Amino acid sequence: MEDVVVKGVRKKTVQKKSVLKLISRDKYLLLFLLPVVVHLFIFSYLPILGISVAFRDYRIGDPFLAWGSDAKWVGLKHFIEFVNSMYFVRILRNTFFLSALFLIFGFWVPIVFSIFLNEIRHSLYKKVIQTMTFMPHFISTVVIVGIVVNFVSIDGIVNSIIQLFGGNREQLLNNPQYFRVIFIVSTIWQTFGWGSLLYLAAIAGIDPGQYESARMDGANRWKQAIHITLPGITPTIVILLLFTVGRILSTDTDKVLLMYNPSIYETADVIGTYTYRTGLLEGSFSYASAIGFFSAVVNFILLIFANSISRRYTEYGLW
Structure with missing residues (x-):
């Protein structure tokens, strides 16, 4: 059992070193991907936080990311409408x-x-x-x-x-x-x-x-x-x-x-x-x-x- 655990730890260590080696080798190529990743994060993933607005009665001036009683939750009202x-x-x-x-x-x-x-x-x-x-x-x-x-x-x-x-x-x-x-x-x-x-x-x-x-x-x-x-x-x-x-x-x-x-x-x-x-x-x-x-x-x-x-x-x- 101990041998299996040791082999598993060694395998994970080797995989981790392999990944780090690949990152080190291709670091300049990965830098080219950075603007794309930032663009996707800002315009594709960050706006996901706004999904909560669909379940609220949001008005200009209300807290955008409110989750408490101030959020004015209405459930599926807008979907039904x-x-x-x-x-x-x-x-x-x-x-x-x-x-x-x-x-x-x-x-x-x-x-x-x-x-x-x-x-x-x-x-x-x-x-x-x-x-x-x-x-x-x-x-x-x-x-x-x-x-x-x-x-x-x-x-x-x-x-x-x-x-x-x-x-x-x-x-x-x-x-x-x-x-x-x-x-x-x-x-x-x-x-x-x-x-x-x-x-x-x-x-x-x-x-x-x-x-x-x-x-x-x-x-x-x-x-x-x-x-x-x-x-x-x-x-x-x-x-x-x-x-x-x-x-x-x-x-x-x-x-x-x-x-x-x-x-x-x-x-x-x-x-x-x-x-x-x-x-x-x-x-x-x-x-x-x-x-x-x-x-x-x-x-x-x-x-x-x-x-x-x-x-x-x-x-x-x-x-």
Whole structure:
């Protein structure tokens, strides 16, 4: 028994020394991670303390982190009020629809683009295409929305094309039935280039010997892409799909907020914009916090569910 204890202590000591050795070896690389860790702590973990506001009747001037009788606890009052709200079904439906539409029509675009881009052999042409497709990611959302608004305005290029085919000019962003199309198409254009970067990195990690063997067996480039490239990036596809499912109630609020107006609330009002109006414009901080917490919990449940399905039917998952 004593030998087992001694061996366990020795093993832990060796492991501790190994970890310290790795830290000492990679100390400069770890320093590069420090700004990221600080950013995550300040903007992702520290705000978790504000969850208590969702269960209180918080007003400006009240102690933010109060836990005693001064906290004015109300339990699930704000959650019940949100679920019973006349806007609950509308904003939940709109949020799910926008996320589902992007999942259906936008998720696969960077995958296909990265596979096709990988097949380009002319390096200069390849770099030009990458630069042009990556550029929208680095443009401010305000500028992107400004471009979109100009395109779909009455005098914009989209209306000019519609008129060319016999249609009538109209302010497309004032029509609820067009908002989802405009939002999804512009989001795909804005994100597919940058989204392909991870897939290109995954493709670069595939053993070149597999392609050489396939060519020797007579496989053309299309069959190589289907039977080698696509399976090679499947783990990346699954992980990014899980992340997308885990953000299904976190539609790009900034972009929707810049694009929508009261005339299209019917299809454009999502959880993020409703939280913005109730929290910042109306000053209902506890109610808005409850909405945000509700959204986070639903996202987390969907992520667990999607991860369990992925683990059951594939060998990939987040945990």
